[in-house]
Structures are given as structure tokens and as C-alpha cells.
Amino acid sequence: MxxxxxxxxxxxxxxxxxxxxxxxxxxxxxxxxxxxxxxxxxxxQLRELVVLKRSGKRVPFDRDKLQRSIGVALRKRAVEPDRIERLVDGIAQQLESGGEAEIPSETIGALVMEGLKGLDDVAYVRFASVYKNFREAKDFEDLLGTLGEAGAASDDAPAPKRRSARARP
Known part of the structure; x- marks a missing residue:
């Protein structure tokens, strides 16, 4: 070394x-x-992975680049480093165990977006704006609409009953 x-x-x-x-x-x-x-x-490392870019170029998979990209999306967000590391590990493991040596960059982007959506909504929107190449405010509105629908579905569920902190006779 x-x-x-x-x-x-x-x-x-x-x-x-x-x-x-x-x-x-x-x-x-x-x-x-x-x-x-x-x-x-x-x-x-189970196998050498190659990323197939949109331009047709092939580059070796770089776990550090994946971690940096996720880190940029999560900058100044209150997310513990171990959760970020677990997300990166999970994505890398999915890619390695997928059976394919060549992975389209869109597949990696979709896995990152899925992971960020469950981790932090703001980071999800940040990453999506770059990954999907947003050009106007309408693109953000559309994405935020999908986040709102997902949140509304969970809001429709009945809230769990809470116990009072007072002692009951």
C-alpha cells in the first residue's frame, strides 16, 4: 500500500x-x-463491476464515488453516518449480488433514490434534481407531488392510541 x-x-x-x-x-x-x-x-468484492453510462462509456464501479454522491445529497442533514454507511453497503451489495457484471447507471441512480427516499426527503429531492436533470420548477413540483402522495397514504392510517402519562385510578 x-x-x-x-x-x-x-x-x-x-x-x-x-x-x-x-x-x-x-x-x-x-x-x-x-x-x-x-x-x-x-x-x-464479489466481482468486478462495470458501470454503463448513458453516453455508452464503461467505467469501473467506484464505491467511494457512490458514497460521495450520497454524502452531497445529505450535506447539512441530520442523518447519522452509520445510516449512510448502511445505505451505501446495501446498494453495493445489491449490485454485486445481482448477477450482472455491467450495470446501467440508471439502475444505480434508482437504487440511490429509493434508499434516500426512505432516509431523508430533502436529500431525495436534491439527488433527484441532479440525477433526473431538472430544468424548471415544474419538475420539482411533480417530484414533491409524489412525495406528498406517499405521505398522504401514511396519514390516512389511524393514529395509534396514546396512553396518558397520569396514573389512572
């Missing part, structure tokens, strides 16, 4: 431990040349 500070190729592992509920291994490393310390993560 190359040192991110000086580029040295002879880094040493100082500590290894399971991370992310055993789905990854976290390694603390040190560079003997510059004494720089950094952390790496190892994850199981």
Missing part, C-alpha cells in the same frame, strides 16, 4: 481489526519513510 503523504511503497500495518460488523477490515498503517499514519479498509 502506497503512503498517501510521500508515495512510499513500503508501509507497515500496525493494527488490524474487524469493522462495519465484520464486513470490512480496518488497518492502521505507518510509513517508515515519512512516519505518516493512515487507515485503510478492506472489503469483500
Amino acid at each position: 502506497r503512503c498517501p503523504y510521500c508515495g512510499g511503497s513500503d508501509t507497515q500495518v500496525k493494527d488490524s481489526r474487524p469493522s462495519e460488523d465484520g464486513a470490512a477490515i480496518r488497518r492502521r498503517r505507518v510509513c517508515p519513510e515519512c512516519s505518516g499514519r493512515f487507515t485503510t479498509f478492506e472489503r469483500v
Whole structure:
């Protein structure tokens, strides 16, 4: 593993431990040349995935790019980092276990939108505006209408009965 500070190729592992509920291994490393310390993560990769872009271009799947995109949509939102990590892990696992080596970018976008819709409505709208290339306010209105319908369906359900905090005789 190359040192991110000086580029040295002879880094040493100082500590290894399971991370992310055993789905990854976290390694603390040190560079003997510059004494720089950094952390790496190892994850199981079932197969090499290739993303088929709308332009027809093929690029390797980049889990970090997926995480960054979701992070941008969730910027300044009160969502715990572990929930974001679980969303990214779930999407990556779905893609890897899907059986296809080439995945259309639309499939990834749809999975992200589905995940964000359940996580945070504002992030969902942010991501959708870029992913679906919104050009006018009407596009936002249409998307917000679908969010409103989903919320209205859950509002129609009877509210659970609440108990009073007072002691009853």
C-alpha cells in the first residue's frame, strides 16, 4: 500500500481489526519513510463491476464515488453516518449480488433514490434534481407531488392510541 503523504511503497500495518460488523477490515498503517499514519479498509468484492453510462462509456464501479454522491445529497442533514454507511453497503451489495457484471447507471441512480427516499426527503429531492436533470420548477413540483402522495397514504392510517402519562385510578 502506497503512503498517501510521500508515495512510499513500503508501509507497515500496525493494527488490524474487524469493522462495519465484520464486513470490512480496518488497518492502521505507518510509513517508515515519512512516519505518516493512515487507515485503510478492506472489503469483500464479489466481482468486478462495470458501470454503463448513458453516453455508452464503461467505467469501473467506484464505491467511494457512490458514497460521495450520497454524502452531497445529505450535506447539512441530520442523518447519522452509520445510516449512510448502511445505505451505501446495501446498494453495493445489491449490485454485486445481482448477477450482472455491467450495470446501467440508471439502475444505480434508482437504487440511490429509493434508499434516500426512505432516509431523508430533502436529500431525495436534491439527488433527484441532479440525477433526473431538472430544468424548471415544474419538475420539482411533480417530484414533491409524489412525495406528498406517499405521505398522504401514511396519514390516512389511524393514529395509534396514546396512553396518558397520569396514573389512572
